[in-house]
Amino acid sequence: MEQIEKIFIIQPILDENWRVLHSEAVSLIESAGGSYCGSCHQVIKEINPATYIGSGKLKEIAQTLDGLDGVTILFNGELSPSQTLNISAALDNRKVIDRTTLILDIFALNAVTGEGKIQVELAQLKYIYPRLKGKGAALSRLGGGIGSRGPGETQLETDRRHIRYRIKYLENRLKETATRRGLQLGRREKRDVKTIALVGYTNTGKSSLMNALTGAGVLEKNALFATLDPTARRFMIDGNEFVLIDTVGFIQKLPHDIVEAFKSTLESAVNCDLALFIADASGDYRMQFETTLSTLVSLGFNKPYLKVLNKCDLVEDTEHLPTDCIYISVKQGRGIEELKERILNSFADKFTTLRLSVPYSELGNYSSLAYAVKEHGRTFTDTGLDADCTIENKYLHLFDKYIAK
Ligand SMILES: Nc1nc2c(ncn2[C@@H]2O[C@H](COP(=O)(O)OP(=O)(O)OP(=O)(O)O)[C@@H](O)[C@H]2O)c(=O)[nH]1
Ligand SMILES: [Mg+2]
Incomplete structure (x- = not known):
């Protein structure tokens, strides 16, 4: 059986919302099938362009994690590729992922239908693509596990040229499905x-x-x-x-x-x-x-x-x-x-509930208006049909001649 990936959170503190973000990160880790194994946080007054958090803090984290094997680092924010690489280098080349990568990974795990899978793969590739520039190939170094899974558990593509083609292809597929759904929606609207x-x-x-x-x-x-x-x-x-x-x-x-x-x-x-x-x-x-x-x-x-x-x-x-x-x-x-x-x-203000009296000679016409009526009960009399129903106000005029006076 695959080992459960242990994940340590680095939580930057930018405002008082950080506690919610931190507890959400623990749930995100569990939803991705990992296990939360501890965290540290730092108040950020100024973002360090190289490592986001301070280098002193990174040394401290390296010591905390010293001797612990196979711990992945979740940075609970968004990192640039070079920040990812630098943090990893400062922490004994441990695997580092950011919050977006983790969320995309959960989406990849949970995509079931064809359309869902296309949507997730597209989002993943669009996130990765600009991050694979030059030698900042932070993602291709992920190895495996959380952050590198594609929909259906395939390994994510990390070749820039392939990714470009694949994005185009997926976008076209998605357009086709959206058009089909648009048609279905249109049909539903007709039934109102x-x-x-x-x-x-x-x-x-x-x-x-x-x-x-x-x-x-x-x-x-x-x-x-x-x-x-x-x-x-x-x-x-x-x-x-x-x-x-x-x-x-x-x-x-x-x-x-x-x-x-x-x-x-x-x-x-x-x-x-x-x-x-x-x-x-x-x-x-x-x-x-x-x-x-x-x-x-x-x-x-x-x-x-x-x-x-x-x-x-x-x-x-x-x-x-x-x-x-x-x-x-x-x-x-x-x-x-x-x-x-x-x-x-x-x-309520869009509908009226009332009784209609439809002569037998009009039943054909009445049934052609069925899309606009919701009947609650009907009785046949000597002269025609009495129906208790609810009608959307915009259609009321169609029934004027049947409305019992
Ligand atoms: N205590 C409590 N738990 C609830 C209640 N309603 C749902 N839950 C639980 O909350 C969890 C999430 O429920 P879901 O219905 O999957 O939530 P959702 O909003 O569809 O979640 P996503 O699809 O993941 O966005 C499940 O474990 C439910 O059993 C409730 O009224 N009380
Ligand atoms: Mg749900």
Whole structure:
């Protein structure tokens, strides 16, 4: 069996957010299949261009790690290729990866579908390419293990000329898939089912909520970036049909190349009719909401959304929680009914519920309008069909002559 890679964190302190970044790094390590074996931190007043942190600190770390074999260094920030090489040289040529490389590695592990794999490989290659210039081949020295894995566990390409061709090829493949999906989306719009997107910070329970609402049976896991591919499922609230979409989660400082590569996947969330922003009530939910909103806005998101705090079972009292959120616990099944109600309410002003009376002679015409009606019940009378239904306001005029006076 492959040995579990031990990882030591170097945490630069740039602002008070560092503690969250540090604990996230521990989760990232575990999600990549490594094991966290210690850390050190340093307040950074000025970034050392050669090694990012100070050289004295590096000597100290070298001593701490002296005699420990096979420990990989995670620098919890972004490094230039030469900084990576210099830190490695100062630490007995140990393997050094940065936060972006680690996140890309987790994505590579978790990509399941063809499209997911293309997106991840593209993001990885785009991150590596400019880093392989000249002799700064920090990546080709990684050897193996975390940071060098490609989707499907293939070793990442490190030849610049190959990478250039491969990037072009992957970009074209992705365009084709995006076009196909665009066609599917178009079909859904024609049927006019409203879409609701589950978006939010990673590991907050989006997939768990998807399963609770739709019984989809998608993967829920205590790991970061468990979901990469979007899933869409139909579900009903009080006789109204919706499509719920589960998507990839976000994290602060999500590598730009990832956001770029996942643009086409995230489009389904960006183009939804309503988004549910999910955050963890027991975590730094403000930062989580902000990260989610800013990432989506950078992709052109401007849809209405509801803020949902999940995992309320983990907080003792909900009094200190912001009042503009819906509190739920998927685990305990709490708050789900209220959430459904709030979803319906956000569409309420767009729909009218009423009774239609359709003469027998008009049944043909009425059934051609089926895409615009949601029937809750129907009875046949001497003269025709009486139907109780919900109609989106923009279609009401089509039914004028059937509306019971
Ligand atoms: N305590 C508690 N845990 C929960 C709750 N809902 C989900 N979880 C757990 O949180 C972890 C993450 O759940 P997921 O549904 O996979 O989260 P996600 O947001 O889809 O995560 P990614 O796809 O990785 O971004 C799992 O271990 C769930 O069992 C909840 O209400 N309370
Ligand atoms: Mg998920």
